[in-house]
Amino acid sequence: MNSSLTKNRLVLTKEKHLSFKNSVLEIWNQLEFPKESDESWRKFPIGSVDWKELQFDPKEISTTGSENDDSILSAEIIDSILTAILKYTPKDYFAYLSLVAAANYEIFLLDEGDSFFSFEEEGDQPKHSVRIFYLQKGKTSKTQIQIQNNHTSDHLHMSSSLDFFIAEDNSYLEILDKETSDYDLYRFRNVCLLTQTDSHIKYHYYPIGGFRSKLFLDAHLLGKGAEVTVDGVSALGGRNLKDLDMEMYHHADHTTSKISYKAIVTDKSHHVFTGNLIIPPNLKKVTAHQESFNLSLNKKARAEANPKLEVLAEDVSCTHGATVGDIDEEQYFYLLSRGLTPEDSKALLVTAFYGETIHSIGFSEAVKLDLETRIKEILVGGK
Template sequence: MNSSLKTNQFTINPALTQEFCQSLKKDWETISFPTEKMESFRKFPISSIPWEEVGFDPTNQKIGNLTENKDPGDSKTEPLLSETKQKEILDLIKSYLPKDFFVYLSILKAPQISISLCDGKFHLATETLFGDDAKFLFRIFYVPKGCSTQIQLKTETKHETESLHLLSVFDVWIAESDSVVEILDEENLDEDLIQFRSVFVLAKENASLKFHHFPFGGFRSKWFLTSHLLGKGGEVTVDGVSAIGKRNLKDMDMEMHHHADHTTSKISYKAIVTDRSHHVFTGNLIIPPNLRKVVAHQESFNLSLNKKARAEANPKLEVLAEDVSCTHGATVGDIDEEQFFYLLSRGLTPEESKSLLVTAFYGETIQSIGFDEETKRNLESSIHTILVGGK
């Protein structure tokens, strides 16, 4: 494992880490391993994963003492937040922690618990994971009150054999009151990786958080994003593009939980599938009774470039309040034949026409992010290579 972080990262106090993990142990022992009978896993073939080949069997919950042997990190590293604040962060996470098997597994098996203090204009965090061993990450990104920041998070896996291997990740983003956060989350995964990842967003009063997700590669991926808008005036926006090919399966669940008046959420996600790949998107807006002036929107656009590729969209709404504005929409389709033939009639080749239409489909999402032009070009190049070949 090789980490390179320009964020101000430090390891949580070992005593607090031990206390936090011990507090989860009782719940962990009651959480069942997921099956396709569970709603969130009904499209994910978890029962067919060959755990013997993976080299790690998560169905066996007696996998050593999960709360011990964590690496305290560099003991010379000065903590950037007080122990009181560290405990406050862990308590906040625990208050909203989903009872998800792989979330608990990631926390309890991660070598350490670290916090990245994101209090400047720009932060780059990269995580490169080597080898075939199962790996577990628990990463906390904390944005203090009133800070405005951009964060670029890159996660990459590399290995030399063709055996399947496992990555389980739990990422937490905490945006304190009046903060403005923009996150570019990019995954570059090898073709033999089985990934379970949960992204957890906690946005407080008047916080504005934008999360852009661009995943590439992988074999099987189950991906959750759960956002809690905790304070009045909070705003969370999630967008991105899945570009998958070959035999890849990506199954995504996104949930927006509104807890306060005058909160705003938006999900706008695109998927492009080719070869024999399969993409599943499930979105949910959850608004309890008695909330006022809530605005929530979700949309899912899916483009298939091959008859053997599949894309599914499952928008949901759980709205129990009346003074709200909620909308949702979804599309699944192939390249527009009328547009395709129009481009052919203008002298473009079939390959050029296809490339132009695909680029137009995802280009708007890339151009909407607030990062530099080189970063945008790199994202576009990665998508283009996967879907229509190199330029």
Template sequence: MNSSLTKTHFILEEKKRLEFSQSLFSRLEHLKLPTEKEESFRKFPLGSIDWEELGFDPKAKLTITENKEESSSKNSISNQKIDEILGLIKSHLPKDYFTSVSILKSGRVDVYQCEDGLTKIEESFDGDLARFLFRVFYVPQGTSSQIHLKSKSEHGTESLHLQTVFDVFVFEKDSVVEVLDEENLDEDLIQFRTVVVFAKENASVKLHHFPFGGFRSKFFLHSHLLGKGAEVTVDGVSALANRNLKDLDMEMHHHADHTSSKISYKAIVTDKSHHVFTGNLIIPPNLKKVVAHQESFNLSLNKKARAEANPKLEVLAEDVSCTHGATVGDIDEEQFFYLLSRGLSPEESKSLLVTAFYGETVHSIGFHDEIKERLETSIREILVGGK
């Protein structure tokens, strides 16, 4: 594994990591591999996975992996703040088997303190062994920053391999943050990833999710708007080809008055690929002045490709404004024939309409133009290169 280590990066002290894992162990050790009967995995083919090929035994009792190597990095965050972050994680820990696997088997916790300006974090790895990650991204109070998280995997054999990831983002009071989360995964990777977001008072967060590649991927996003005035916006584009499956669950949980959230996600599927999007807005009783929106747009380029959208609302408060919507369809025939009538070829017309579908999302990103152009290139290559 290669990782770009910046001055903002350190590895959590082993003693503190072990104390944290042990404090959760009684809650986690009894969790079992989910089945397709469970709502979150009803579209994910867990039953067909050859776990032996992945080098992982889900029937084995979970234990805590210890790391005997001494870390040379020094904490850039106070122990008091570290304890507060770990307490937040404990209080809002997803009850998910693969999140538990990441926590107990990671062997280390990578912590990134993201200051003003751009923080670029690149992770790349290759190999046949199962891999488990636990990472924390911390943004201090009043910080205005961009975070570019770029993950890349390469694989030299035809066998499948496994990765589980647990990522935690903590945005302190009055922070203004834009996160670009970009995955470039090899076609033999099965990944289970959970992302938890904590947005405190008046924090303004934009999270852009662009997952490319992989064979099977299950992604959970749990956003907690903890403080008054917190705002969280999530968007992104999935482009799928071949037999790729991506199953996304995104949740916005409002905990305070005067909070706002939005999910706006797009998927494009071709060949025999399959995309599943499930969104959930959770607003408990007695909250006031909450605004929450959710939308999912899906474009199919092949009759054998599938895209599904499952919007959900759990709204128990009255003084709120909530909307949701979803579309699943093919290229608009009227627009297609109009472009043909203007002299464009079928290939040019199709390309233009597909680009228009995802282009607005890509260009809304506040990152450098070169990054946006590269994202567009990645999407085009996936959709044109699929057989």
């Protein structure tokens, strides 16, 4: 792990880590391994995974403890973070696998301004990680996260991770999450966003590569005036499958959430997006919106969008929408009539499809150009 903020990185002491894991194990022992008949896994071929080839036995999980110091934050804050993890980690097998099997839990105290973190995964053995990014009250931070898989053999392998982003009262946290995987990786990932009173999290997700990927993103708007915005672009080629489950949980009045996600599929790839807005009864002045736009560049590629609403309150404003389609033929022939080649015409339309999302993020032009380049490499001549 390389980070511009290693001075603000800590992991739990061995004693505290093992104590917390005892609580986790009580839940872990009650969880069942997921099946394709489960609603959240019905599009993911979990039943056909060769766990032996992945060098992973779902029935035998080893646990270890950290030996490092957690003195950067007060014991009270550490305990509040662990309480939040225990309360808001989804009851998903792989989320708890990360909690049980990770060698340590890394906690990053975010400073004002920009920060950059790079996490590298190497080798054939299964990787398990838990990362917590914590922004204190009243602070503003823009954080880039790069997860890079450096696998070089031809063997299938896997990773599971649980990432928490916690924004305390009156804070602003913008996250650019760039995930790069080799074409033999099974990635199981859980991301949790926690926003307190009058705090705002913007989360931009850009996954590239991989063989099979399952993401659960759960955002909890915990305090009055909290806001969460999630957007991003998936670019899929080859036989890549990405299955994204995103849920917004509103817990307080005057909260606002938005999901706006785009996917581009080519070759024989398959993208699944499921979004859910959850608003319990008795809440007031809640605004929630979700949209999914999907572009297919090959008849053998597939894209699916499944918007859901669980709205039990009345004083709310909720909308949702989804599209799945090919390149617009009228626009395509218009560009041809203006002298562009078929290749340039398609490239221009594809770039226009995802370009607005990239250029809306609050990072530098160099960062935006890098995102565009990564996507083009997948869609033009990639695997």
